Amino acid sequence: MSNILAKSQNENIQKAGECGGAVTSILKYLLDEEIVDGVLTLTPINDVYDATPTFITESEDLLNAAGSYHCAPTMIGDLVQKYLFDKKVAITVKPCDMRAIDELITRHKINEDNIYVIGLNCGGTVSPVSGRKMIDLFYDANPDDVVSEEIDKGKFIIELADGSEEAVKIHDLEEEGYGRRDNCQRCDVKIPRNANIACGNWGAEDGWTFIEINDEKGQELIDGAKKAGILETKSPSQDAIDARSKVENIMINMAKKVQDATYPSVNEMDEWSRCIGCYACRDVCPICWCFENCELNKSYFKIETKMPPSPIAFQGVRLSHMSFSCVDCGQCDDVCPMDIPVSLIFDKLQKKYYNRTGYVAGLSDNIKPPLYSPEKTEL
Structure with a gap:
């Protein structure tokens, strides 16, 4: 396994994507080079609360899917095994998605040779219904004005249409019955290292994505995107690597505390x-x-x-x-x-x-x- 920092060489993707648009660029490379038949990812329909799994076959449509959606459903493995078994597919997954995919591979319901898996580090997801209520109650904002959201440094952060941001501590939200889903609060797998690559903002510099390359297939993804001129990479500092590990351990320790409280209850x-x-x-x-x-x-x-x-x-x-x-x-x-x-x-x-x-x-x-x-x- 090796670590890199990466960002898109495409200006439009940089603006639309999270952390420099590295993930969107890798997906664009796979589509443009016809390595895959399509990309299964999430796109918002009306707002950030209703991100829906979408099968994208044209790379220009990837811009609509760029970004992070913490109200998103978890159906990636199920969709691949039911509808995309015979197709070459690139998929973006959270840790629980990746675990489901691995189990379905073991059960011979997904062909591992047909998929490219881009993992995303995950601090948890929020129910779309309670998410809107949460913003209405705890933020000085209209839920309809939210254009993006992020979980970082123990806070749930929202960005509004005017470019401003507001943040509330996750602990305070969850004490009141809001915040992340119950299963996300106790989840102790935060980085999907069984994906070909695991990406995210933990440990990344501003405008860059931190990527853990987990196998040969993952290395081929990075090398191919760089050769195509769409991805720029550099080595992370030891401080960046340590920062990523620190965030992960904090999230895992939070999960263990929730487990200790909920299992006996x-x-x-x-x-x-x-x-x-x-x-x-x-x-x-x-x-x-x-x-x-x-x-x-x-x-x-x-x-x-x-x-x-x-x-x-x-x-x-x-x-x-x-x-x-x-x-x-x-x-x-x-x-x-x-x-x-x-x-x-x-x-x-x-x-x-x-x-x-x-x-x-x-x-x-x-x-x-x-x-x-x-x-x-x-x-």
Whole structure:
């Protein structure tokens, strides 16, 4: 692995992108050189709160996708496996996206040879609905005037249309029930180093992107973009490397504190009792893909005149599958109509699974979990 600082050589991309537009430039290189069929990334529809996954095939459209969207959904792996399996695709991913992709590669639902993965360091995402409420309540600003947002130095920072900025401490927002999603607050994977490259502003100089090159494919991306004349690079100072590490460690320590507070607070049986068996959590999960053969569709779960299966049976089956598969993306929490903290329960159990086996979903080098490998005989 090696580290560089990079920025775009294209003036329009520099203005539109975050941190000098390096990521947008790399994506433009891949499209212009016809290395990929398209780029799956996020574009805002009406404002910064509703960034939507978009498949871009023309490089000039990348300018609409430039920037950071902390209200964005987490569906990248799911979209690739369902709709883009046979295409050459470049994707931008947060750590939980990358974990889902690795799990789907292990399950042979994504062809690793067909994808270029640009990782983005992530301090967390904000719900679009509560995000607007948060800005209305805690900032001296109209939510409609926000043109960009950023999480930096423990603060959630918004930029307004007039160029001014306002910032509030994340801790203060989250004390009041706003700020980042619950799963983001406890997430302890902040830089997706299993992506080909991992990019972001942590440790970067103004106008530059800090990039960790994680494999040969990542090095080819950087070398190709430089040769095409669209990317400029230089070596980061030791101070920059140390600063990046410091920010990451601060974020991880914050997550550990949230874990210590939330894991003991949840009672699984009490939460499951509210389940109505709607299947929403299963259907939205990027790791659950075998719907036709899903155990939950078996006849022995069906009870005459009652909604199948029972809450305990439904959640018990899912828990047995997700204890070694959950990537803590939080989508199940977003769709649960009964406000069950599904991902919290899965993550709590996965931590216990990790303590027994050392296996972490989406981080353990594309190997099978111990229960599905020869290692199971040693447990």
